[in-house]
Amino acid sequence: MSKKILIADDEANIALSLEFLMRNDGYRVQTAANGEEALRQIAQFRPDLILLDIMLPQKNGFEVCQKIRENPAWNGIKIVMLTAKGRESEVAKGLALGADAYITKPFATRELLADVQRLLGA
Numbered sequence: 001m002s003k004k005i006l007i008a009d010d011e012a013n014i015a016l017s018l019e020f021l022m023r024n025d026g027y028r029v030q031t032a033a034n035g036e037e038a039l040r041q042i043a044q045f046r047p048d049l050i051l052l053d054i055m056l057p058q059k060n061g062f063e064v065c066q067k068i069r070e071n072p073a074w075n076g077i078k079i080v081m082l083t084a085k086g087r088e089s090e091v092a093k094g095l096a097l098g099a100d101a102y103i104t105k106p107f108a109t110r111e112l113l114a115d116v117q118r119l120l121g122a
Contacts, residue, residue, distance in 0.1 A: 003120050004028045006047035008038035008064065009082070010056050014105075018051055018082075021109055022116070035059025039067055047077060049120055052099070054083040054090070062097055069098035078119040082107065 005027045009015040015031045022029045030045045032038035036058040038050070050068070054061035061081060068074045079101075081094040086104035094102045101115050 002026050002028050003048040004030070004045060005116070006030050006032060006038065006041050006045060006050045008032045008035070008041075008050060008056060008061070009053040010034060011053075014053075021113065022051075025113055025116075027116075033057075035061070035064045038064050042068065042074060042077070049078040049080065049116060051080050051082045051116075054081060054085045054094070062093060065094065065097045065099055080112075080115060080119065082112070 005022050007015050007018045007029060009018065010033050019029045019031055030041050030047065032041045034057040038056070039059065052061045052064060056064070061083065065079055065081070068077055068079060079099045081099045081102045082105065084105045091102045100119055103112060103115065
């Protein structure tokens with residue numbers, strides 16, 4: 001059974017290109033356009049990994065990351081912060097909240113795929 005990835009990004013063109021990239025690599029993919037939707041998708045879809053933007057409407061990526069880490073049932077979910085917010089303090093905050101990786105936009109697709117494969121043990 002293929003691993004599942006949730007893409008939480010409110011920019012449709014980015015979500016679409018990430019979805020194509022991940023599906024092409026054999027993953028099952030769902031998308032969410034805001035933080036509330038991302039949390040609902042996590043409960044229903046049970047992803048193995050989340051590509052999580054920080055600047056999301058309703059709940060931002062930091063809040064979503066914190067909610068995931070507060071729920072023991074979601075302990076195994078890997079979180080990759082994928083965002084334009086690249087200041088050192090933002091990276092530190094994301095990692096402190098429990099993100100497994102922090103990648104700033106723009107990013108190299110090859111590096112992103114390598115991180116996803118590493119985190120999922122593929």
